Amino acid sequence: MSEQSNNIDPRLLELRDRIDEIDGDIARLISERAECALKVAEVKKATGGDALFYRPEREAQVLRKAMERNQGPLTDEEMARLFREIMSACLALEEPVKVAYLGPEGTFTQQAALKHFGNSAQCRPLAAIDEVFREVEAGAVNYGVVPVENSTEGVINHTLDNFMTSNLVICGEVELRIHQHLMISDITRADAITRIYSHAQSLAQCRKWLDSHYPNVERVAVASNAEAAKRVKGEWNAAAIAGDMAAELYGLKVLAEKIEDRPDNSTRFLIIGSQAVPASGDDKTSLMVSMRNEPGALHDLLEPFQRHKIDLTRVETRPSQSGNWTYVFFIDFVGHRDSENVAAALKEVGAGASDMKILGSYPRGVL
Ligand SMILES: O=C(O)C(=O)C[C@]1(C(=O)O)C=C[C@@H](O)C=C1
Structure with missing residues (x-):
């Protein structure tokens, strides 16, 4: 036995043994659940026609049950998130769901797509809302994710306008709490920022904060928050306003966290499909x-x-x-x-x- 494990409190060792045992049980049950999902797929295929593997109404019921059953200590949301991932993996076994979202990578829309479909979905970024509609219509992907309204800034007209000419239907909705951060790259001089990039909606969501902290700095609207983060990588005098995913993706340093003017700032996204x-x-x-x-x-x-x-x-x-x-x-x-x-x-x-x-x-x- 190593010197380190000699010093471990015996109560801790006992609890870890118990956790190992429980993990074994959970793993067995998850595998059993996955076997069931495979059998569900067989039944769906045997029924013929256009087999629909992804079932939004059933997924919502499974997640709601996970929350209703929950007795703590995890929150209902945490419990549902765990089931979200289990179900996403089970669906991928049946047939991976293909999803297009308003990109580029690192946008809040990508975050919404992951929140709704889980990490086993095959998600693809597209450059514009129209393109997301087009790819779903063409059958290149099964579903699309587009933003539709923000609690601070109102509707995203582009999404509504697309519905006037499209035959796609809304299959789901996702709400996301939006936290905006001010971020810089490793070459940025934090005391010499003269320009801040972000999407116009994000700049608007942080208007008051910018007025008081960077009143004389130029605000530059770009196509997305992720695009803003990307630009900052090569500029010593610029910062970007974007979310966690963009900071992580482009390796940026967060200079100020949660700078949105309203603490309840959230965006609603729609899932669009053909069924x-x-x-x-x-x-x-x-x-x-x-x-x-x-x-x-x-x-x-x-x-x-x-x-x-x-x-x-x-x-x-x-x-x-x-x-x-x-x-x-x-x-x-x-x-x-x-x-x-x-x-x-x-x-x-x-x-x-x-x-x-x-x-x-x-x-x-x-x-
Ligand atoms: O119930 C089904 O139809 C399934 O395919 C199973 C399952 C699940 O894992 O619970 C998987 C994917 C569907 O989107 C819904 C539920």
């Missing part, structure tokens, strides 16, 4: 409606939701691409399109609208 998702038991629906431009039109549009006791979670207006002074409303509400009250409300809204498109019903974000 409608059945009800999971706790779902949301997104809708796109165009209305004639008349007094009371918005009231008439929203009235059926109130009558059928449906909770609206968001109403957004965008100018229509087809004509002057017509508007398109993006509406999110609680409930699945197959449930009775939602189906009834949708029928009435559709009858009163000049156009209506259901963008999808999908499980409410669990993690």
